[in-house]
Amino acid sequence: MTVQDKIAMPRPSLGFWLRNQMRNVAPFATLLCLVVFFSLASPSFATADNLANILTQISVTGIMAVGLTFVILCGEIDLSVAAVANATGIAVAYFTSQEAYVSIANIPLPGWAAIILALIGAGVLGLVNALGLTLIGIPSFIMTLAMMQIAAGVSAMLVRGQIAYAVPDIVTTIGSGSIHGVPWIVVLLACFLIVGHVVLTYTRFGRYVYMVGGNREAAEYSGVNTKVILGAVLVISGVCSGVAGMAGVAHFGSAQQNEFDTYLLDSIAAVVVGGTSLFGGRGSIGNTIVGLCVLGVLNNGLDHVQIDSFLKILIRGLILLAALVINVYAQRLRDTAAVRGEV
Amino acid sequence: MPTPLLEMIGITKSFGGVQALKGVDFALQAGEIHGLVGENGAGKSTMMKIIAGVHSGYGGRMTIEGREVNFRSARDALAAGIGMVHQELSIVPDLSVAENVFLGKQPIGAVGQVRWSTMVREAGEQLRKLGLDVDPRTRIGSLPIGLQQLIELARVLFSGARIIILDEPTSALSPPEVEQLFSVLRALKREGRSTIFISHFLDDILRVSDAVTVFRNGRKVADSAVSTIDKGWVIEQMIGVGHDDLEESYTGAIPLAAKPSAPVVMAARNLGASRFFRDVSFDIRAGEILGIYGFMGCGQVELARTLFGKIAPDHGTLVLEGTPRRLRNTAAAKGAGIAFVPESRRSMLFHHEPVYKNASIAILDRISRLWLKPMREREITQVQIGALNIRPPRADALLGSLSGGNQQKVALAKWLTHPPKVLVLSEPTRGMDVGAKDDVVRIVRSLRDQGLAVVVVSTEPETVLSLADRILVMKKGAIAREFADGSISKDRLLEAA
Secondary structure: OHHHHHHOOOOOOHHHHHHHHHHHHHHHHHHHHHHHHHHHHOOOOOOHHHHHHHHHHHHHHHHHHHHHHHHHHOOOOOOOHHHHHHHHHHHHHHOOOOOOOOOOOOOOOOHHHHHHHHHHHHHHHHHHHHHHHHHHOOOHHHHHHHHHHHHHHHHHHHHOOOOEOOOOHHHHHHHHOEEOOEEHHHHHHHHHHHHHHHHHHHEHHHHHHHHHHHOHHHHHHOOOOHHHHHHHHHHHHHHHHHHHHHHHHHHHOOEOOOOOHHHHHHHHHHHHHOOOOOOOOOOOHHHHHHHHHHHHHHHHHHHHOOOOHHHHHHHHHHHHHHHHHHHHHHHHHHHHHHHHHHO | OOOOOEEEEEEEEEEOOEEEEEEEEEEEOOOOEEEEEOOOOOOHHHHHHHHOOOOOOOEEEEEEOOEEEOOOOHHHHHHOOEEEEOOOOOOOOOOEHHHHHOOOOOOEOOOOOEOHHHHHHHHHHHHHHOOOOOOOOOEHHHOOHHHHHHHHHHHHHHOOOOEEEEEOOOOOOOHHHHHHHHHHHHHHHHOOOEEEEEOOOHHHHHHHOOEEEEEEOOEEEEEEEHHHOOHHHHHHHHHOOOOOOOOOOOOOOEEOOOOOOOOEEEEEEEEEEOOOEEEEEEEEEOOEEEEEEOOOOOOHHHHHHHHOOOOOOOEEEEEEOOEEEOOOOHHHHHHOOEEEEOOOHHHOOOOOOEHHHHHHHHHHHHHOOOEOOHHHHHHHHHHHHHHHOOOOOOOOOEHHHOOHHHHHHHHHHHHHOOOOOEEEEEOOOOOOOHHHHHHHHHHHHHHHHOOOEEEEEEOOHHHHHHHOOEEEEEEOOEEEEEEOOOEEOHHHHHHHO
16 A cells, blocks of 8 residues: 555646646637638638627527536536527517417517516426436436427427517517627627636535536535436526527527527537536536637638538538547546546 | 365465465365355455456466466366356346356357247256256346346356356355255265355355365465364464464454443434345444444445435334434435445545545535635645645645545545534545554544544454444344444454354
């Protein structure tokens, strides 16, 4: 044992630091490379207007990704974010009076009531996920996969194949208005990122999220009610998706089925590309911001360069793959370091 | 004496500077059941893993029927007729009995299809030869554990093993299952096959074996035919009389200091949990250390988890300060004033977080409501670092960079800022060096003196003997004996287990 005690003494070195920081450094380096590349490749990329474009384009994804960051930090996943967003967006339109030619049997309510009802709906869907995971013990992957279908079903029942255009005024403003030239939707995203960051970093709940994700067994043996934490993150994810859905519907100008289908992959990718560990316990809103920017720059930049539009999809896939490789590789480095520390 | 079937001469083996075997001789005759005993870490398992080809790179010679062999893998050993049944079974629970017996070598037909009927028929024959009446198409996971073990044994036999090594085969078995196993072993003996039987249960060893070899501290200290010895002799050999090692060997009597006057803090009444343990009743008083000793798999580990609300009991009640309580989860247990340190550091610590986050997690609800107070956490941790002599003395050091003993202290520290009423410790000194062990013993005793009720659960006699004021011995899921007053010695403790 004494021999091993010596081995286990801390040896801080550059290599050690780099290994530890790999999941933070790699996404940032990726972002820099992409920005430099697109700036050189296209004169229209590095402009103030385009920056505003990118920020607007990542807003809906970003609000969803804030909730997902909580879930993924706990080592779970929520596959229902996009479907819940869609259902919430449709719900808020359902409770708003529509033009006569939109023949859905909707129930017009005052704007505030529509918003509150829609948000409660999103929270309830998140709560069903939470109960499935914690009380029944359904793995979150399966539970939220079912919820994806359920939320899609709710959307279908509410709009019945039609397209609704009207949403409460305040939602319209947030979705497509701007203040001093800054789109409201970007302001909303910034608020969510800041609140998410503060909750994760400075509150007791945030600490529990990291601890439950880092080592669930140890959290449990420390008397932490892990089920409450796991349930809470899924409810948070549901509510974030709901807000993203309402803002998105207003931003797109219409509420219809399958409107958010691409947002599931994008929001998960933003969190993971940013370097938050899929195994839980490691990562932050800061990582998610970098991930969002990587995705935003990539999606936007590919439109600025002359490239086969079908090839773009492939390139996006390859970059996501690279990010996943880095994520898993960083986890492995961390695990080997842990084994050495454990001796 | 005829040439032994298996002979090992002067076997040495070390792991990273620690010598696990120091020149061991061992001989196994054909048609012999050979018991192998010794305390944890005496070298029994290392020796058997060398025989079974799991460990290579050892010193010394191994011969089978006089021919020298040198196995590079378990596959080599199996080819030479040596099979091992490990304590953790390697069956596939969701496959049928027949598939498990034929695992890895299913009979294949002309176009590569599995020949199910052949497989089922032959597996059935094989099992009947062992006196097992099981439908080979049954899912193996649905069978009792004893039967699963025998089926794994059947698989080893089916692969043609002449030497079968059984590691702790009886610990999870009920008495009739043990009988069944023994009758199988006797049948194998009549066929001329040999068995090496490793166990902590000396009664079992003495009942079925022809000969016994005793290991202590990486050496073979004695061997004998079973007909000429008794349990007392075996225990004497295991513990040793000449203490050449650093640790106290507890051969002398140790006084027990029970305090019958203090109030009962926690009481268990007929507590039972599925197949882990049953009918466990005891009282723990304030200012008392209750030791619960038992071999691996005797239920004391699960009992400790039940006291902390991790495993729900399905019988009996847990009474805390006079009130029956049902602990729904670990958070409820913590709220009721119970603290728990599990045996594995991995399952109680966060290796990538600094020491202070590890030390504060259990009391976070007391020092902050909404907002974290990291400086306060560090202060609290610094106090514990001083009190428990944790090295390096930095609250910001990453936990993973600490040595094992210091990590163990951090695990204790997390409960000590707001001391609980009952502290449950599982294997509190496992794998620690002497200095760290002494620190832990000192800390636990001082907690007791402050009025805590402490439960220490261990498979190491020394741990229980050095700490406990009162000792319960668990045997196969039930309390076999209580040592409450007077004195206790290691041989009496082992005798009771």
